[in-house]
Amino acid sequence: MWILLYFLFAIPALLAYILYRNLNYWRHRGIPQEPPHPLYGNIEGFKKNRVLHHIHQEYYNKFRxxxxxxVGFHFLHRRSAYIIDTKLAKNVLIKDFANFTDRGLFHNxxxxxxxxxxxxxxxxxxKEMRQRLSPTFTSGKMKFMFPTVIKVSEEFVKVMFEQVPAQSEGSIIEIKELMARFTTDVIGCCAFGIECNTLRTPETxxxxxxxxxxxxxxxxxxxxFLIFSFPNLARKLRLRKTCDEVHEFFMRLVQDTMAYREKEKIKRNDFMEMLIEMKQRGSYTLESGEVVKGLNIGELAAQVFVFYLAGFETSSSTMSYCLYELAQHTDIQDKLREEVLSVLENHNGELTYECIKDMHYLDQVISETLRLYTIVPHLERKAMNDYVVPGHPKLVIKKGTPVIIPAAAYHRDEDLYPDPEKFDPDRFLADEVAARDSVEWLPFGDGPRNCVGMRFGQMQTRVGLAQLIRNFRFSVCEKTEIPLNYDPRTFVLGTVNGINLRVELV
Known part of the structure; x- marks a missing residue:
């Protein structure tokens, strides 16, 4: 009886002590922190009524x-070092990357x-996976995939023409869903060699x-909560994060596609072909004697899954927010259209890989869109060993501590970008970019763990926007939501109601 009572009191007391010690970790080390919520840490309201991007901006502005x-930060119960100084961010991402190679996120x-x-x-x-996948996204590989992207973009323009009749005052179109259908078809073709045709049949x-x-x-x-706060424990408990339906769909799709291609000896210049070659190669030994393991079907499916997910969502959102800003700034839109038409004229009207690279103002417009609408709000790393902050010998980021770099907050820092709420592509003129530290613009991350698919994402975004701007004019209408209402339920920057614009023929 006494033993039972002892446990009834001892266990809650122990849990309360652990909770108290965790929530006061930074305060006890003399590091500033907003007092964390007992359950939600410093992200209280996320997935309810607060957008993660706004949480970061408020937190960063409070301590910058x-x-x-x-400063200290708790992402739920995951206590993290929240990087305020961009010079320290550069050390983490580039200079001292060897001590911050891992993200420490859940995977099983x-x-x-x-x-x-x-x-x-x-x-x-x-490291092995990065070395294997990097050759897939070289300039040479992008050129191989370019005709596929062009083919989908031409179908995209046909669908747009059908929605914007000639001799009319234009049509009001919800563009966010349409952009997502375009990038879904691009990724389907380039990753799987499958014509998804979501432009014509949205419910795929x-x-x-x-x-x-x-x-x-x-x-x-x-x-x-357990998966995000204690990823290592969640893995030991054999927890899963991916929905069963999503898991079954992608596993079956990859298995069937690989089996069909191997049986019929089909070769294509796409992501799936590279994965098939990796699978067929199996394990091999480097000159150093280090053995590189072969990949099983689950590991291959995982790479396809993230390529598809990251490729369609980030690019479609970037295109949507870009058109939203161009609709409000018709002078910038007209200047961009003038460049697009001029470059196309110099290339006999054909949208080629080379002419896309000549559209410098288009790059500026996209870069400014990514600054103002940073799709992924922060970067994460983990200290592999104790790290003494340069110039601050008393400040140590302990081994195993997660590190958060609030990219979206940097992008709206008035000291880095004067008048940060203003949409101004001239911020990304060549001289301006050269004078700015690379870590002050982080939509794709920086350093050895930057986005491996950056070139592909930029390519499909450039092609899609160039095709639209050369053929259509965008403006606000009575259904355009200004400002936008963002969805607090998603980690990436998404809207609740979509983006409605008036679209006319040029």
């Missing part, structure tokens, strides 16, 4: 003049194969699975 290069190769993709992997496995499995993977949680609040 504190004099500390980093055994029970949740799709979670073990390049973005989540750590250590030796990440590809589109549905993408939406579910971004918004639908497999577990309830308690297990989701």
């Amino acid at each position: 003049k504190s004099g500390f290069p980093f 190769e055994r029970d949740d194969p799709l979670s073990a993709h390049l973005f989540n992997l750590d250590g030796k496995r990440w 499995d590809f589109r549905a699975m993408a939406q579910k993977s971004l918004t639908q949680l497999r577990n309830g609040k308690l297990l989701t």
Whole structure:
């Protein structure tokens, strides 16, 4: 009886002590921190009524003049070093990358194969996968994929023409969904060699699975909290994060596509072909004697999954926000159209890989869109060993501590970007970019763990926007939401009601 009573009191007391110690970790070390909520840490309201981007901006602005290069932050119960000083961010991402190679995020190769993709992997496995995938996204590979992107973009323009009749005052179109259908078709062709045709038939499995993977949680609040707060424990408990339906769809798709191509001896210049070659090669030994393991079907499916997910969502959102700003700034839109038409005229009216690279103002417009509408709000790393902050010998980021770099907040810092709420592509003139530190613009990350698919994302975004601007004029209408109402349920920057614009023929 006494033993039972002892445990009834001792266990809650122990849990309360652990909770107290965790929540006061930074305060006890003399590091500033907004007092964290007992359950939600410093992201209270996320997935309810607060957008993660806004949480970061408010938190960063509160401490950016504190004099500390980093402050304390709790992402749920995951206590993290929140990087305020961009010079320290540069050390983490580039100069001292060897001590911050891992992200420390949840992945479970055994029970949740799709979670073990390049973005989540750590250590030796990440390094091997990165080395294997990097050749897929070289300039040469982009040229091979370019005709496929052009083919989809031409169908995209046909669909737009059908929605904007000639001899009319234009049509009001919800562009966000349309952009997502375009990038879904591009990724389907370039990753799988499959014509998804979501431009014509929006309700496809590809589109549905993408939406579910971004918004639908497999577990309830308690297990989701455990996965995000204690990823190592969650892996030991064999928890899964990916929805069953999404998992089954992508595993089956990759298995069937690989089996069909191997049987029929089909060769294509796409992402799937490269994965098939990796699978067929199996394990091999480097000159150093180090053995590189072969990849199983789950690991291959995980890379396809993240390529598809990242490729369609980031690019479609960037295009949508870009058109939203161009509709409000018709002078910038006209200047961009003038460049697009001029470059096309110099290339006999054909949209080629080379002429896309000549559209410098288009790059400026896209870069400014990504600054103002940073799709992924922050970067994450983990200290591999104790790290003494340069210039601050008393400040140490302990081994195993997660590190958060609030990219979206940097992008709206008035000291880095004067009048930060203004849409101004001239911020990205060549001289302006050269004078700015690279870590002050982080939509694709920076350093050895930057976005491996950056070139592909930029290519499809440039092609899509060039095709639209050369043929159509965009403006605001009575249905245009200004300002936009963002969705607090998603990690990436998304809207609740879509983006409605008036579209006319040029």
